[in-house]
Amino acid sequence: MIKIKELHKSYTMGQNTLYVLKGIDFDVREGEMVAIMGSSGSGKSTLLNILGMLDTADSGTYILDSNPIKELDETKAAIYRNKFLGFVFQSFNLISYKTALENVMLPLYYQKVNRKERQARAQNFLEQVGLGPWASHHPNELSGGQKQRVAIARALVSEPKVLLADEPTGALDSKTSYELMDVLQKINDTGITLLIVTHEEDIAKMCKRIVHLRDGVIVEDKKVKQVRASSYVE
Amino acid sequence: MWNRDRWQEMFYTLRKNKLRTTLSGFTVAMGIFIFVLLFGFGNGLKNSFQEFFMDDSTNTVWLYPGQTEKPYRGFKAKRRIIFKNDDLVDIQQNFPFFIEYLTPRISRGALVKRGKESNNYTIRAVAPGHQYAEKTIITNGRYINEADVQNKTKFATIGRLVENDLFGDKPSIGQQIDVGGISFKVVGVFKDDGGDNEERLIYIPYTTRQRLEKSNDRIDQIIVAFRPELGYAGALALEKKLNAFMRKKHNIAPNDRSGIYVRNVAADLKETQQFAGVLQWVVFFIGIGTLLAGIIGISNIMVFVVKERTKELGIRKAIGATPKSVIGMILHESVFITTIAGYVGLLAGVGTLSLIGDSLEEFFIINPYISTNTAVIATLILILFGAIAGYIPARRAAKIKPIIALRDE
Ligand SMILES: Nc1ncnc2c1ncn2[C@@H]1O[C@H](COP(=O)(O)OP(=O)(O)OP(=O)(O)O)[C@@H](O)[C@H]1O
Ligand SMILES: [Mg+2]
Numbered sequence: 001m002i003k004i005k006e007l008h009k010s011y012t013m014g015q016n017t018l019y020v021l022k023g024i025d026f027d028v029r030e031g032e033m034v035a036i037m038g039s040s041g042s043g044k045s046t047l048l049n050i051l052g053m054l055d056t057a058d059s060g061t062y063i064l065d066s067n068p069i070k071e072l073d074e075t076k077a078a079i080y081r082n083k084f085l086g087f088v089f090q091s092f093n094l095i096s097y098k099t100a101l102e103n104v105m106l107p108l109y110y111q112k113v114n115r116k117e118r119q120a121r122a123q124n125f126l127e128q129v130g131l132g133p134w135a136s137h138h139p140n141e142l143s144g145g146q147k148q149r150v151a152i153a154r155a156l157v158s159e160p161k162v163l164l165a166d167e168p169t170g171a172l173d174s175k176t177s178y179e180l181m182d183v184l185q186k187i188n189d190t191g192i193t194l195l196i197v198t199h200e201e202d203i204a205k206m207c208k209r210i211v212h213l214r215d216g217v218i219v220e221d222k223k224v225k226q227v228r229a230s231s232y233v234e
Numbered sequence: 235m236w237n238r239d240r241w242q243e244m245f246y247t248l249r250k251n252k253l254r255t256t257l258s259g260f261t262v263a264m265g266i267f268i269f270v271l272l273f274g275f276g277n278g279l280k281n282s283f284q285e286f287f288m289d290d291s292t293n294t295v296w297l298y299p300g301q302t303e304k305p306y307r308g309f310k311a312k313r314r315i316i317f318k319n320d321d322l323v324d325i326q327q328n329f330p331f332f333i334e335y336l337t338p339r340i341s342r343g344a345l346v347k348r349g350k351e352s353n354n355y356t357i358r359a360v361a362p363g364h365q366y367a368e369k370t371i372i373t374n375g376r377y378i379n380e381a382d383v384q385n386k387t388k389f390a391t392i393g394r395l396v397e398n399d400l401f402g403d404k405p406s407i408g409q410q411i412d413v414g415g416i417s418f419k420v421v422g423v424f425k426d427d428g429g430d431n432e433e434r435l436i437y438i439p440y441t442t443r444q445r446l447e448k449s450n451d452r453i454d455q456i457i458v459a460f461r462p463e464l465g466y467a468g469a470l471a472l473e474k475k476l477n478a479f480m481r482k483k484h485n486i487a488p489n490d491r492s493g494i495y496v497r498n499v500a501a502d503l504k505e506t507q508q509f510a511g512v513l514q515w516v517v518f519f520i521g522i523g524t525l526l527a528g529i530i531g532i533s534n535i536m537v538f539v540v541k542e543r544t545k546e547l548g549i550r551k552a553i554g555a556t557p558k559s560v561i562g563m564i565l566h567e568s569v570f571i572t573t574i575a576g577y578v579g580l581l582a583g584v585g586t587l588s589l590i591g592d593s594l595e596e597f598f599i600i601n602p603y604i605s606t607n608t609a610v611i612a613t614l615i616l617i618l619f620g621a622i623a624g625y626i627p628a629r630r631a632a633k634i635k636p637i638i639a640l641r642d643e
Contacts, residue, residue, distance in 0.1 A: 081552060087553070093640060095549055097250035106553060110553065110556070
C-alpha cells in the first residue's frame with residue numbers, strides 16, 4: 001500500500017538548514033494500523049504530511065498503491081488526496097461556517113457527487129461515528145471529541161484506502177480518546193489502512209504496529225498485540 | 235459555470251460570510267457610483283460650457299470702431315472712427331460672394347415702461363440678419379424685418395423675461411410699451427439659449443434708432459456673417475480682407491492696431507473647441523482615475539479575502555480540491571459580487587444624477603448625464619479587473635502546498 005525509500009526532508013530558515021527526515025525506509029501493507037511515535041520535533045508530523053501529500057519530500061521515493069508519487073502536479077495530487085487518502089488533524093481543521101454535515105459532504109463535492117447523494121452518504125458516516133443527531137451543528141457548538149469525529153467522518157466519506165491521523169487524540173481527555181480509538185479500530189476492521197501519530201503509549205498499543213522515530217530516522221519498528229479500546233469504553 | 239451545485243455552494247458561502255460579501259460588494263458599488271457621478275458632473279460642466287459659448291452663430295466677423303493711434307495721410311492721431319450706413323453698403327458690394335448677411339448693432343440702455351411696470355433694459359437696434367447672428371428664437375410674433383428697417387417703424391421684439399417683467403401672464407403682442415419716452419408696439423417675443431441676460435433685451439430697427447437720434451446714420455458695430463462653406467481658412471482670409479478694406483476706407487494706417495477692432499468668431503470657436511476638447515480629456519481622466527481607484531480597491535479586498543480564506547483553502551485542498559476548482563470558486567464569487575454590486579452602483583449613480591441633476595445649475599453643471607455605453611463599459615471594466623484582481627491571489631493560493639495553507643492562522 002505504502003512504500004517509501006531513502007526519504008529526506010529539510011527546512012531552510014535563513015542561513016540554517018534543519019534536517020528533519022534523514023533517510024526513512026518504511027513499508028505499510030493494506031489493512032495495517034500503524035502508530036508513529038517519537039519525541040516532540042522528531043519529524044512525525046513531517047513524515048505524515050508527506051505521506052498524506054500535503055507536503056513534498058526533498059528526495060527519496062514514495063509509492064502509494066503502486067503509483068509512484070514523484071513531483072506530481074497539483075491537480076493529480078488533489079485527486080489522490082481526494083480518492084486514496086483521508087487526513088485527520090490534531091486541530092480538526094473543520095470549516096467553521098459549515099455545519100457538521102456540510103463539512104462531511106465537502107470531499108464528495110470535489111468528486112462531483114450530486115447534492116442529494118452527498119447528503120445521504122455524509123449523514124451515514126456521521127452516524128457511524130455516533131454523531132447523527134449533531135449533523136446540523138456548527139463546529140463551535142461541538143466538543144473536541146465530537147469535532148474530531150466529524151473530521152474522521154469527513155476523512156472517511158470519500159472511502160479512502162489510507163487514513164492518516166496526526167495526534168487525533170492530542171486535544172482530547174483519555175476517556176474521549178479511547179472512544180475515538182474505538183471508532184478508529186472499527187474503521188481499521190473494515191480494511192482501511194491506518195497511520196496514527198501519537199505521543200501516548202496507551203494509544204500506540206491500540207494499534208497493530210509501532211514505529212519509533214528519533215533524529216529523523218526509524219530506530220524501532222515492532223508488531224504489537226492490539227489492545228481493543230472497546231474494553232475501556234462503557 | 236452553469237453547474238447548479240457550484241452556484242449553490244457559492245450562494246451558501248456568500249450568505250455565511252456576510253461581512254466579507256458586503257464589504258467587497260460595497261467597494262465595487264461605491265466605485266461605480268462615484269464614477270457615474272463624476273462622469274455625469276464632467277459632462278454637465280461640458281454642457282454648461284457649450285451653452286455659454288456656443289449659443290451664437292459661429293460664422294461671423296465683428297467689426298468695432300475705435301480710436302487711431304497713429305497719424306496717417308494728413309489725419310491726426312487719436313481720431314475717433316465712426317461707422318455709418320454707407321459702410322454696410324460698401325461691405326455688401328465689395329464682398330458679395332462671401333457674405334451671407336450683414337447687420338449693424340446700436341446698443342442703448344433705456345427705462346422701459348408698461349402700465350405700472352417699468353425696468354431698465356438694453357435696447358439693440360439691428361437689421362433682420364441679427365436674428366441669425368445671435369441665434370435668437372422667436373416664440374411668438376416675429377423678428378424685426380426689412381420693411382421695418384425701410385419704414386423706420388416703432389416696432390419692438392422683446393425678450394421672454396422682458397415680457398415676463400412687463401406683462402406677466404398677459405399677451406404682449408400688439409401692445410404698446412414706452413421705451414425711453416417713445417412708444418413702441420411689440421411685434422414679437424423671443425427666447426435665447428445664452429442665459430437670462432440674453433432674454434432681457436429688446437430689438438428695434440436700426441433705422442428707427444438713427445431717426446430718434448437726430449436722423450444721423452451712425453452705427454456702433456457691424457456683424458458680418460460669411461458663408462459657412464468658406465471654412466476656417468476662408469474665414470481668416472475674409473477677416474483680413476475686411477479689415478484692410480475698412481482701414482483703407484477710413485484712412486487708418488495699416489499698422490495701427492487701434493482704429494478698428496475685428497473679432498472673428500470662427501477663430502474664437504477654434505479656441506473654444508480646443509478648450510472643450512481639454513474639458514473632455516479632464517472628464518475622461520476623472521473617469522479613468524475613479525475606475526483605477528475602484529480597481530485598486532477591489533484588488534486590495536480580493537487579496538484580503540483570499541488571505542483571510544487561506545486556511546479554508548488549505549482544508550479544501552487537503553480533502554481534494556484541485557487548483558482549478560479553488561481558482562474557479564474564488565473567481566465565481568468575485569465576478570458574481572462585482573456584477574451585482576456594479577449594477578447596483580450603476581443604478582444608484584444614474585438615479586442620483588437624475589434626482590439632483592437639475593439642482594446643480596448654479597455650480598455650472600447642466601444636465602449631467604452618462605451615456606449607457608460609458609456606464610456599462612465602465613462596469614464591465616470593473617468586473618473584468620475584479621476578476622483579474624481575484625485571479626492573481628487565487629492562483630497563488632491554489633499553488634501553495636496545502637500544509638502551508640493549513641498552518642495559516
Ligand atoms: N515549516 C517548517 N519550517 C521550519 N521548520 C519546521 C517546519 N515544520 C517543522 N519544522 C521543524 O521540523 C522538526 C520536526 O517537526 P515535526 O512537526 O515533524 O515534529 P513532530 O515530531 O510532529 O513534533 P510534535 O510531536 O511536537 O508534533 C521540528 O524541529 C520543527 O521545528
Ligand atoms: Mg506533530
